[in-house]
Amino acid sequence: TNTVTYNMKWSATDVGSYCISNSSSGCTGTINSGWLDAPGTPPSSTALTRTTPTIENTDGSKKMYLHIKDKANNTASSNASIILDKTNPTATIKFASATETSITVTVSGTDTNGIDTNKMYCRKSGVSSWTKANSNGTCTVTGLSGGNTYTIQAYVYDKTGRTSSVINGTNYKTTVSTLSPSDLLTKKPKGLSTEILGDMYRFVGTKDDVNNYICFGNGAKCNETDDYMYRIIGITETGEMKLIKNTAIREGSVTSFQWDIGGKTSNACNNGKCEWPESLLFKRLNGTSGGSSTGASGNTNIFVNGSAYSYMATTSDWYKKISDHSWWYGDIYLPNIDDHFGTAEIMYRGETGEEDVPHSYTSDGVKLFWSKWPVSQKISAKIGLMYLHDYYFAYSLNYNSGIYADCRIDSDCLDGWLPPEANGGECLNSEGDWTITRNHSFRKDGKQEYSVHLVGCYTSNSTSVSNARDVRPVFYLSNAVKLKGSGTISDPFIVQA
Numbered sequence: 001t002n003t004v005t006y007n008m009k010w011s012a013t014d015v016g017s018y019c020i021s022n023s024s025s026g027c028t029g030t031i032n033s034g035w036l037d038a039p040g041t042p043p044s045s046t047a048l049t050r051t052t053p054t055i056e057n058t059d060g061s062k063k064m065y066l067h068i069k070d071k072a073n074n075t076a077s078s079n080a081s082i083i084l085d086k087t088n089p090t091a092t093i094k095f096a097s098a099t100e101t102s103i104t105v106t107v108s109g110t111d112t113n114g115i116d117t118n119k120m121y122c123r124k125s126g127v128s129s130w131t132k133a134n135s136n137g138t139c140t141v142t143g144l145s146g147g148n149t150y151t152i153q154a155y156v157y158d159k160t161g162r163t164s165s166v167i168n169g170t171n172y173k174t175t176v177s178t179l180s181p182s183d184l185l186t187k188k189p190k191g192l193s194t195e196i197l198g199d200m201y202r203f204v205g206t207k208d209d210v211n212n213y214i215c216f217g218n219g220a221k222c223n224e225t226d227d228y229m230y231r232i233i234g235i236t237e238t239g240e241m242k243l244i245k246n247t248a249i250r251e252g253s254v255t256s257f258q259w260d261i262g263g264k265t266s267n268a269c270n271n272g273k274c275e276w277p278e279s280l281l282f283k284r285l286n287g288t289s290g291g292s293s294t295g296a297s298g299n300t301n302i303f304v305n306g307s308a309y310s311y312m313a314t315t316s317d318w319y320k321k322i323s324d325h326s327w328w329y330g331d332i333y334l335p336n337i338d339d340h341f342g343t344a345e346i347m348y349r350g351e352t353g354e355e356d357v358p359h360s361y362t363s364d365g366v367k368l369f370w371s372k373w374p375v376s377q378k379i380s381a382k383i384g385l386m387y388l389h390d391y392y393f394a395y396s397l398n399y400n401s402g403i404y405a406d407c408r409i410d411s412d413c414l415d416g417w418l419p420p421e422a423n424g425g426e427c428l429n430s431e432g433d434w435t436i437t438r439n440h441s442f443r444k445d446g447k448q449e450y451s452v453h454l455v456g457c458y459t460s461n462s463t464s465v466s467n468a469r470d471v472r473p474v475f476y477l478s479n480a481v482k483l484k485g486s487g488t489i490s491d492p493f494i495v496q497a
Contacts, residue, residue, distance in 0.1 A: 059112040091164035093154040100146035109156035119157035147176040178482040181239040198348035200234035211487030239479030248470035256468040276329035277379040285383040296468035326378040344392035391455040394418040432456035
């Protein structure tokens with residue numbers, strides 16, 4: 001109730017009257033409007049108990065004055081304060097910050113009589129124990145998991161001991177520990193070389209020896225066979241990551257595509273040059289082809305701006321993370337790999353124009369040569385294909401620090417992680433993946449032969465540019481991207497949006 005009992009006493013023995021008032025100036029105010037005559041004999045110094053009439057029915061501090069008057073009309077006064085508190089405080093909670101394993105909130109409250117800043121609490125919804133907040137209201141819940149959303153609860157006490165209701169702060173999310181490509185060079189995921197191989201640090205080994213799975217989108221789309229899943233070929237010294245799609249692309253029911261239109265016996269391909277920048281496949285991968293037909297001989301876009309890979313539209317956030325890059329292109333004729341190439345490193349130097357091989361003629365009149373690729377023979381583009389040296393460097397035979405992968409074009413290379421259709425040395429349902437590397441030879445009769453090298457099941461082969469084979473796009477991600485994950489098939493690196 002809002003009535004108050006006072007215990008009063010005074011030392012004077014000749015008190016004639018007294019009153020209780022909310023005014024320091026005398027016996028006026030809302031409690032007792034005048035003097036109250038003491039009945040009978042004036043009270044002694046023994047305490048007198050008096051219950052006031054109803055006081056103002058609002059929460060807060062109430063200061064009451066006792067005024068006394070002796071029989072000679074001399075006056076004296078004293079006062080006491082009480083707090084009327086009939087309502088509970090109201091708590092508030094605000095998100096402050098988060099780490100991968102904790103969320104910090106700010107707890108506060110409102111109450112007429114003030115909040116007890118030593119009694120404010122928070123917790124994760126669903127647990128029984130509470131964490132005490134600091135006097136400034138900061139309160140940290142620990143033991144959480146990165147990237148998850150939580151409900152954090154709070155309540156407070158006021159200064160009279162009343163408690164608020166428990167309130168909820170919802171959708172508070174912990175952070176995700178992200179990595180940059182350069183961080184990977186420091187952390188060295190399983191299979192990443194400790195030295196530069198060709199032009200980058202590369203993942204080397206079998207499928208189970210390398211942690212180089214990387215995915216766009218979210219975890220729900222990051223299954224091994226999903227179109228969002230890629231593999232990291234390697235990381236350059238400047239932090240760009242070279243990626244290859246984990247599975248071959250498809251468009252509807254079509255699963256293989258022409259490199260160009262032409263053939264081994266043609267004097268010219270469809271474009272007159274039969275070089276990579278002018279090839280049908282280059283244009284279709286980079287989203288620059290027009291037309292309405294689809295399939296192996298079609299000319300619509302099949303990757304960038306392709307309907308089956310809408311996340312690779314030129315306006316998408318994912319596409320914007322791909323670097324423009326210079327791609328070497330040229331010719332390598334390989335009649336006998338053992339005659340000209342001992343290691344993947346030598347192959348790399350050949351494909352980058354750093355090394356040449358003398359040419360000769362075979363018994364059937366074919367002029368064999370490995371034409372040097374000058375530095376100027378490059379095309380700047382987003383999307384390319386793997387090189388032969390990418391395939392060989394991914395092989396693990398005899399690889400260790402200081403020794404390059406001794407991988408030649410034979411079936412042994414199928415043990416490497418790169419060809420998904422042939423892991424473990426077993427050819428499955430593929431005739432091989434296209435590379436950029438063209439196999440162009442001249443005959444004594446003046447005819448030219450146009451074919452392109454394949455890797456996978458038929459690593460020693462090249463085939464006519466007009467044949468349809470598997471295509472796995474390759475590109476470089478910007479060194480500014482952020483990743484999470486560990487690179488395993490169950491926990492791939494996730495490219496952060």
